[in-house]
Amino acid sequence: MSSRNVLFATLLASILSGAALIAFASHGAAQRRPSPAPIPNDAPARPENGTACNYQEPIDYLVRENFVVKWRQPAEEQAVRRARHEQAIRWRTENYGYFEGFGQSSWNRSTPSDNAVRARFMGLPIRINEKIVPALACVEEQIRAECGETYRPGRLSGLRTSNTYHNGEVSNHVYGIAVDVDPTLNTCCMCVAQWGDHPLCQREVESIYERMAMPSCWVHVFERFGFYWLGRDALQDTMHFEFLGDPDHILKSQGPPPARTAEGTPAAATP
Ligand SMILES: [Zn+2]
Numbered sequence: 001m002s003s004r005n006v007l008f009a010t011l012l013a014s015i016l017s018g019a020a021l022i023a024f025a026s027h028g029a030a031q032r033r034p035s036p037a038p039i040p041n042d043a044p045a046r047p048e049n050g051t052a053c054n055y056q057e058p059i060d061y062l063v064r065e066n067f068v069v070k071w072r073q074p075a076e077e078q079a080v081r082r083a084r085h086e087q088a089i090r091w092r093t094e095n096y097g098y099f100e101g102f103g104q105s106s107w108n109r110s111t112p113s114d115n116a117v118r119a120r121f122m123g124l125p126i127r128i129n130e131k132i133v134p135a136l137a138c139v140e141e142q143i144r145a146e147c148g149e150t151y152r153p154g155r156l157s158g159l160r161t162s163n164t165y166h167n168g169e170v171s172n173h174v175y176g177i178a179v180d181v182d183p184t185l186n187t188c189c190m191c192v193a194q195w196g197d198h199p200l201c202q203r204e205v206e207s208i209y210e211r212m213a214m215p216s217c218w219v220h221v222f223e224r225f226g227f228y229w230l231g232r233d234a235l236q237d238t239m240h241f242e243f244l245g246d247p248d249h250i251l252k253s254q255g256p257p258p259a260r261t262a263e264g265t266p267a268a269a270t271p
Pocket residue numbers: 173178179180239240241
């Protein structure tokens with residue numbers, strides 16, 4: 001082989017091995033990407049409510065799946081969702097505090113840190129917004145009554161002082177209204193690549209409950225008291241509950257939460 005041909009052969013070989021490397025990498029990534037787990041519609045009938053709290057539903061426009069904008073959505077739908085997202089940021093700011101970079105400081109002079117308290121949930125310390133403390137207490141009371149003692153969490157995560165989303169969204173952790181239960185045992189398979197590699201995420205399952213340590217009974221109890229379980233979201237974040245109910249109507253003594261229109265504003269009282 002002439003020196004020119006050697007050079008050519010070396011070049012060709014390096015291109016081919018580069019191509020092989022790319023093919024291997026993309027094949028590896030395809031193997032690792034977990035498929036979303038089915039989410040059973042298995043909430044049992046709600047028992048008679050003996051707690052001090054109202055049963056309540058999450059407010060629609062606060063639910064992530066209802067405001068996240070996806071590129072394939074038509075422009076009109078994207079506009080509706082952007083408006084909902086703004087509405088959700090305003091609600092969270094007004095009720096829980098102003099977090100820099102989201103909404104306006106004129107909506108609330110206090111910050112989420114100002115409004116956070118040290119509380120306990122299932123025997124563990126957690127820092128959360130003072131307003132949701134009673135809701136968490138009712139959840140605990142019902143978990144203890146209904147779910148047995150088989151699962152005892154080892155760690156909780158509540159208020160965060162920095163935002164963990166990078167797409168213009170703001171996490172409910174910064175408002176102190178989100179609770180992660182055992183963040184290393186209850187998976188978030190569709191969140192980030194590191195989670196996708198987790199054995200529970202790699203396994204094909206019949207139900208999302210097979211990808212977490214927490215019993216489904218906990219999910220059903222949380223959901224009755226205005227908490228949204230992010231396991232239902234595209235992220236499949238099974239550790240995460242966020243209070244999306246009305247914080248001024250957590251307790252029965254505050255009266256039931258107002259009926260709301262489809263867009264989430266309180267329905268006008270009939271004269
Ligand atoms: Zn979380």
